[in-house]
Amino acid sequence: MTAFLQYLGQSTRISFTKLGRASYFLLQILAGVLSLLARPRLLLKQLYSVGVLSFLIITISGLFVGMVLSLQGYYTLSDFGAEETLGVMVAASLVRELGPVVSGLLFAGRAGSALTAEIGLMKATEQLSGMEMMAVDPIKRIVTPRFVAGLISMPLLAALFSAVGIIGGQMIGCGLLGVDDGAFWSQMQAGIDFRDDILNGVIKSLVFGFVSSWIALFEGYDAIPTSEGVSRATTRTVVNSAFSILGLDFILTALMFGEH
């Protein structure tokens, strides 16, 4: 019993210490944002590797998710003779939930894990230490550009995911299942609200981008500088990002759509 309590206390203490380190790390990242403005090239390079390189996986996943949504939605809606509303159903699911959440999870898996491994290996091969000895702050030079790139990329990727998903849904719904094209689009136009649906979706994806970039960069920076340490850190990035995204999604949904 004592051993269990001791273990519980110790692991709580370790978690809180880590949370403290992560918060301090975040402050250091944010302190570097202003000086990043003076060097847009650093940001552009990261936007490419964090954002542009995630394009393909986001587009393909979005397309398939949209197509499946349309299929499943059609079978349920047609029972009630409401297949005309397929457009609004597909669009609302994507813009409100699936767009931000699934692209957030994919982002954590594709870009987040790469960020952790990159930073962790830079630490293991003394590149970060070397930079410090060259009087270059590795957080400003390496971490902040990646963080800002993640923050900018995530809403754009989520928007891309939703847009491609809607096209996929339309292809299946109208092309294959015979839903009227005009009804599909006009129901969607009438049913989707800019502030309630689209803006809330964008806010969600910004939050997910913030959290998963923070987790990925911190895990890399805090990794034990060995191959095993980096591998564990990469796993933690994906697992912790997924939990955070799903948990935050529930909280955000409750706050945003709770009163309806």
Place this chain on the structure above:
Amino acid sequence: MDNHVTPPNSLVSVRNLSFSRGTTKIFDNISLDFERGKITAIMGPSGTGKTTLLKLIGGQLYPDQGTISVDGENVHQLRRAELYNLRKRLGMLFQSGALLTDMNVYDNVAFPLREHTHLPESMIRTLVLMKLQAVGLRGARNLMPNELSGGMARRIALARAIALDPMMILYDEPFTGQDPISMGILVHLIKSLNTTLGLTSIIVSHDVHDTSAIADYIYVLSGGKIVGQGTPQEIQQSESEWVQQFMTGAADGPVHFHYPAKDYIDDLLSSGKRY
């Protein structure tokens, strides 16, 4: 407490330094001086904290006790910006080279110049080529770090370390894992750079032969203490058992061959648990 007088020509002086990691005492109240314009070597068996000492001098670690001053400035009392200003005047050569792997050789050497100066690209080019010429690798400027051999990576890192014309270079195990030719090149480079650029060099190494050949002064560390110091000749003739064991490479002596363990016979005869 401080019974060491700092020599007038000292660039780095370490006073009453103590440092521990966890419960292990790495340094126990040691004092060292590194003279300007000289090559000073810190030698000792692996795990005596030689690299830690370099990190303490560079302000990357904080001592438990004692002070380290570089060029008259107490490293651990400097503000961050002042510490960074001091580091611009120091070069450090890491054991792995620590080249930035996403840039080619040219950009690696140009990195400190681009970060800390506002020189036009044409002038940066001239400076980079001069530094690369000094280490004999001007022709390798377009290679990526993963295309370099260990010795070449270290020479590129050396070119980068001298990019901002520092007053001092810290070498962390520069000779480890080098073939005889690369070793010869590095030994020659360290000596000639020190003379031609008027540098001060601190070499951390356990390579007795090559380090003795170029060092002006040697400190031998073991178990957190200085067990011997002097010019290479004095060290060779030292009567200290520690120093003799280290210099001759004897398997047993004051530094035991065996890691501390319980009695061998008892250990063999005890049954049951795996460990």
